[in-house]
Amino acid sequence: MTPAEELVWKLVDQSISPEEFDELQELLEGSSSLRRYYQDCLETKQVLSSIASSKRHRSRVLMDLSKRTLLLSRQHIWTGLAGLLCGVLGTTLVQSAVTSKMESLSRKVIPLLSDPFEDPSETSRQGFPREKGIWSHQRQNSLASGGAIQGEHALKIVAEEGQPLGSAYYLVDLQDFPSLAEFTSRKIQVSGQYCSDAGEPKAHYSIRIAAFAESPKEVGPIWADESELFTRKLSHVGRSCFKDEKNTEWTVLSSEMEIPEGTRTLVIGLGAGSGERNGSLSTHYLDDVSVRLLLHNEESAPSDELF
Amino acid sequence: MELTSAQPKMRIYLAKLLANSSSTDDVLQEANKVIWTKRADWDPTTPFLKWGYRICYFQAKAFLRDQQRDKLVFREELLDLLASEVPKEAPLQKLEETLILCLRKLDLAKRKLVLNHYDPDVSFSSLALEQGITPNALSQKLRRIRHRLRQCMESSLSPHSTP
Numbered sequence: 059m060t061p062a063e064e065l066v067w068k069l070v071d072q073s074i075s076p077e078e079f080d081e082l083q084e085l086l087e088g089s090s091s092l093r094r095y096y097q098d099c100l101e102t103k104q105v106l107s108s109i110a111s112s113k114r115h116r117s118r119v120l121m122d123l124s125k126r127t128l129l130l131s132r133q134h135i136w137t138g139l140a141g142l143l144c145g146v147l148g149t150t151l152v153q154s155a156v157t158s159k160m161e162s163l164s165r166k167v168i169p170l171l172s173d174p175f176e177d178p179s180e181t182s183r184q185g186f187p188r189e190k191g192i193w194s195h196q197r198q199n200s201l202a203s204g205g206a207i208q209g210e211h212a213l214k215i216v217a218e219e220g221q222p223l224g225s226a227y228y229l230v231d232l233q234d235f236p237s238l239a240e241f242t243s244r245k246i247q248v249s250g251q252y253c254s255d256a257g258e259p260k261a262h263y264s265i266r267i268a269a270f271a272e273s274p275k276e277v278g279p280i281w282a283d284e285s286e287l288f289t290r291k292l293s294h295v296g297r298s299c300f301k302d303e304k305n306t307e308w309t310v311l312s313s314e315m316e317i318p319e320g321t322r323t324l325v326i327g328l329g330a331g332s333g334e335r336n337g338s339l340s341t342h343y344l345d346d347v348s349v350r351l352l353l354h355n356e357e358s359a360p361s362d363e364l365f
Numbered sequence: 366m367e368l369t370s371a372q373p374k375m376r377i378y379l380a381k382l383l384a385n386s387s388s389t390d391d392v393l394q395e396a397n398k399v400i401w402t403k404r405a406d407w408d409p410t411t412p413f414l415k416w417g418y419r420i421c422y423f424q425a426k427a428f429l430r431d432q433q434r435d436k437l438v439f440r441e442e443l444l445d446l447l448a449s450e451v452p453k454e455a456p457l458q459k460l461e462e463t464l465i466l467c468l469r470k471l472d473l474a475k476r477k478l479v480l481n482h483y484d485p486d487v488s489f490s491s492l493a494l495e496q497g498i499t500p501n502a503l504s505q506k507l508r509r510i511r512h513r514l515r516q517c518m519e520s521s522l523s524p525h526s527t528p
Contacts, residue, residue: 070385098515098518102464104377271462319462
């Protein structure tokens with residue numbers, strides 16, 4: 059922390075002397091970054107006050123360490139009981155059972171979606187989904203040109219002329235999974251297989267995952283407004299790959315993202331197209347889409363401590 | 366509804382102009398009264414906060430005119446400079462979520478210390494006593510922790526922070 063930043067914090071804490079105040083005025087007048095820092099410190103103070111005065115927020119801030127303590131206590135109890143029951147000879151066997159039990163307590167995988175797109179009659183509405191659990195956009199199930207990966211059908215994605223990608227979207231509402239709060243590490247993992255119509259010179263395939271604090275119904279307008287999207291998303295990852303015309307095989311693409319605290323809705327976007335803004339109409343296929351939640355409790359102290 | 370949700374942002378803006386004066390809340394109340402009286406003047410097709418900030422600015426100037434004897438008042442040039450730099454529009458909820466994530470990267474003792482510092486029922490001197498350090502040393506410790514929290518928030522909110 060620089061001396062100027064120290065003066066800013068003194069002002070924020072109302073412990074600045076008149077001489078220091080005069081010095082800070084000079085510094086603030088001459089530095090836009092220090093003025094920004096001053097604004098940020100006031101903001102931090104306000105948000106800290108808000109968190110400290112909310113019982114819910116306080117418990118969330120203090121939560122995960124107490125969970126670790128509970129987890130370790132259980133481990134100690136199990137280990138102690140094991141020793142008493144089985145004595146020295148049985149200890150090795152029981153220890154492995156304990157480890158297995160603890161492993162199941164600290165890790166969990168929740169499959170959210172495994173879609174082979176085998177119902178050709180199933181279509182969905184245009185545009186971004188307004189509710190959770192359904193695919194949307196210009197999708198329609200169709201027989202893939204090179205044969206589907208699973209079953210006979212695949213999801214057809216058409217990238218319109220002038221559009222770099224056509225995308226299918228899917229929303230997950232985390233309110234449906236209250237047990238998530240029990241885990242310190244929560245990830246979403248998405249994978250899918252892509253291919254393109256014979257004759258497409260090249261293709262760009264992508265997976266996007268984004269997290270929002272808002273409900274599924276509220277995410278649509280945010281997604282449509284780039285500036286809102288920029289400020290409101292809690293987290294976002296994107297993964298892409300490119301395929302040239304020589305490659306006619308199905309391409310596997312996967313991506314995962316740590317789910318931030320406070321996430322209500324996850325948006326999954328699977329896209330395919332030429333990848334060029336002036337691209338011509340192109341047809342692509344998607345199959346064997348899988349979405350999972352990977353949950354994990356860390357038993358040790360956090361490795362990414364700030365201090 | 367707009368006025369209610371704008372309160373935290375308007376308070377931060379006023380605190381900035383008033384050098385974090387203890388009268389910030391009084392001025393905010395005055396600004397709220399003006400906003401309510403002039404509510405018909407607000408064009409709903411424009412952002413409410415922008416209009417609210419303008420009224421806060423004039424209320425802050427009026428307050429500072431009456432406080433000339435107070436030494437800790439910004440010069441008018443600096444006040445105008447600060448007022449012209451409109452705060453970023455990140456919603457308070459997002460800032461809270463980001464700060465909670467950053468707080469959780471601290472060890473438990475530091476989390477408790479920061480939260481207790483902002484607990485109105487815990488005095489600063491009792492906090493220093495509990496920590497076994499002088500109030501001056503506690504001030505420095507809290508400044509360092511909050512500086513790091515601010516850095517963490519900045520990197521988390523940065524557009525380049527997403528993979």
